[in-house]
């Protein structure tokens with residue numbers, strides 16, 4: 654593949670808006686596409702572009718059963734003519750997560766149940782075919798992260814256009830690390846001073862930092878950056894571990910307060926990712942004095958009801974994945 658393979662799925666640039674009353678800015682990637690938005694779209698542009706360039710007809714991904722990664726891969730993969738399979742792993746139950754899986758099934762996903770995370774790699778291995786392209790966990794590898802190098806370049810152009818002052822920090826929820834990694838590399842490429850605060854949403858948080866920095870290094874190397882630039886890109890990533898709470902999928906009281914503050918300015922967040930990241934962004938903006946804080950909105954806020962297409966409730970083997 655080349656670093657230019659890309660299937661355009663979104664509409665760019667996404668707006669940057671000032672949240673005056675909260676003292677920060679927001680990057681509206683929740684609205685990156687009308688079918689389904691959020692941070693998977695930019696990654697999938699690069700991953701599906703690579704799959705198409707490699708002549709693959711099947712996509713295979715894995716994740717928590719109701720993950721945004723799985724629903725986005727199913728929606729865009731099917732729309733672009735791929736067969737889509739996903740190894741689905743149990744997760745804490747929520748209406749949001751169950752609906753994600755229902756939408757993925759309604760769009761034609763073939764699920765492969767894994768009893769636990771340790772069982773998932775073997776399930777992936779047994780479903781690999783010659784014409785399969787593997788979309789990694791969270792879409793986070795050097796290919797997927799190129800989508801967020803593009804995103805950082807987009808911010809640089811918006812700053813040059815006076816959409817906001819150059820951000821001192823971008824605050825983004827960190828799951829598998831690819832979003833933060835691509836942004837860090839992109840800000841390095843753009844010659845900006847912006848640092849990236851990845852807000853850990855699962856345990857163990859130190860592993861997330863390692864994953865994100867590894868993806869950043871690989872992405873920067875893929876782009877042919879100098880050793881010094883690779884090092885600087887990796888060092889731009891900070892991980893804030895204060896907002897994990899009980900761990901993946903468990904709401905946090907500060908996150909619930911952040912959701913209310915966001916609702917007050919017209920933003921919809923989810924408890925697992927964006928509420929925790931927004932809690933962090935609010936704290937950083939309050940802690941000041943510092944430069945501009947840009948919250949990266951990574952959740953799709955496209956309406957999901959229409960995508961259910963009258964799909965039934967989950968069959969028992971899949972309903973059991975939500976505990």
Ligand SMILES: Cc1ncc(COP(=O)(O)O)c(C=O)c1O
Nearest residue numbers: 721791828829830831832926951
């Ligand atoms: C809504 C949302 N925000 C943030 C993230 C984290 O992104 P990444 O996996 O690139 O760290 C995810 C990923 O799963 C997500 O679904």
